[in-house]
Amino acid sequence: MAKEIERKFLVSGPDWRSLAMAKVEIRQFYLASTEGRSLRVRITDGVKAKLTLKFGEQGRERDEFEYSIPLVDAEAMREFAVGNVIEKTRHHVSHRGHLYEVDVFHGPLTGLIIAELETPEEVAASMLPPWLGREVTGEAQYYNSSLALGDIPEAVA
Secondary structure (H helix, E strand, O other): OEEEEEEEEEEOOOHHHHHEEEEEEEEEEEEEEEOOEEEEEEEEOOOEEEEEEEEOOOOOEEEEEEEEEOHHHHHHHHHHOEEEEEEEEEEEEEEOOEEEEEEEEOHHHOOOEEEEEEOOOOOOHHHOOOOEEEEOOOOHHHOHHHHHHOOOOOOOO
């Protein structure tokens, strides 16, 4: 088991794009999602799949269990998905020794760009990149499970 400690931010402006080092195409869906827990399947670049279980409230810290699964199984599980499939491109951007995962969403969520910072230590506001917008950590509407199951957030509309 790992502890997932993350912060989420809306992204303001395109300045991060020139700093992106790598990108991954992600397609993910949920098999179950209730308050305090979720079961997700994620397919990356169309070749690898993982099953992830998360426990805890949608805040900075949650318990996470993750397992590689055969791609054929992941594709078969799509039939049992609840809600919508999320499609996004994840870009890796480094800033002051921290890795930011910048997710550019596609489909109905086109226009939504969220940056995640996973780090156990507190990062002062003065150390954050200038292309980050409002912090949305703890705002349920911006978590992937909510995006798959709920309404489109105001930032997209």
